[in-house]
Amino acid sequence: AQSVSQHNHHVILSEAASLELGCNYSYGGTVNLFWYVQYPGQHLQLLLKYFSGDPLVKGIKGFEAEFIKSKFSFNLRKPSVQWSDTAEYFCAVTGGSYIPTFGRGTSLIVHP
Amino acid sequence: GAGVSQSPSNKVTEKGKDVELRCDPISGHTALYWYRQRLGQGLEFLIYFQGNSAPDKSGLPSDRFSAERTGESVSTLTIQRTQQEDSAVYLCASSLMWGDYNEQFFGPGTRLTVL
Numbered sequence: 001a002q003s004v005s006q007h008n009h010h011v012i013l014s015e016a017a018s019l020e021l022g023c024n025y026s027y028g029g030t031v032n033l034f035w036y037v038q039y040p041g042q043h044l045q046l047l048l049k050y051f052s053g054d055p056l057v058k059g060i061k062g063f064e065a066e067f068i069k070s071k072f073s074f075n076l077r078k079p080s081v082q083w084s085d086t087a088e089y090f091c092a093v094t095g096g097s098y099i100p101t102f103g104r105g106t107s108l109i110v111h112p
Numbered sequence: 113g114a115g116v117s118q119s120p121s122n123k124v125t126e127k128g129k130d131v132e133l134r135c136d137p138i139s140g141h142t143a144l145y146w147y148r149q150r151l152g153q154g155l156e157f158l159i160y161f162q163g164n165s166a167p168d169k170s171g172l173p174s175d176r177f178s179a180e181r182t183g184e185s186v187s188t189l190t191i192q193r194t195q196q197e198d199s200a201v202y203l204c205a206s207s208l209m210w211g212d213y214n215e216q217f218f219g220p221g222t223r224l225t226v227l
Contacts, residue, residue: 101157
């Protein structure tokens with residue numbers, strides 16, 4: 001069974017700081033990769049996804065993620081965070097199955 | 113258009129009682145998923161429906177859990193003889209079609225508390 005690890009469970013940053021959230025998965029075959037975000041009081045929603053092509057994927061609100069196959073990683077990045085980025089972030093992977101495996105999530109708090 | 117809706121938003125029940133949770137997917141979405149999220153944990157897959165095919169029940173934790181879906185419409189998740197460890201947020205998601213690259217659209221969840 002595949003697994004997804006999000007190493008940072010809680011991240012606290014000041015506005016304008018750079019962000020990188022780690023995501024590693026265990027499946028060795030072809031994968032599709034997702035980052036979902038849940039803002040306070042809102043539903044989970046898709047931030048960005050990768051399923052083929054350019055391994056550097058750009059999503060909404062200035063987020064991007066890079067798929068590095070050799071490292072089994074799909075880290076999420078943003079050069080300069082804002083207070084409004086405070087949220088829970090989930091990495092998810094599908095590989096060999098249509099059922100995604102989700103990581104535990106990373107809680108991001110951005111101080112103004 | 114309307115998103116995925118779930119009801120009730122909150123449910124408090126006593127240990128041993130049965131509960132029924134409802135999910136209305138986005139119209140036209142053929143795939144529907146149920147997940148459980150315990151406090152501080154990731155999303156735990158429970159069951160998957162795709163059109164009229166037999167559901168994938170591989171994630172259901174015990175035979176106290178069951179779910180139904182009629183065609184491509186509403187789904188209900190039933191938990192019989194609830195236990196305290198069933199306390200969690202139950203999330204429903206739908207997607208346009210089957211396929212592991214399809215984005216899932218999530219509902220707001222039902223927070224279940226078993227006393």
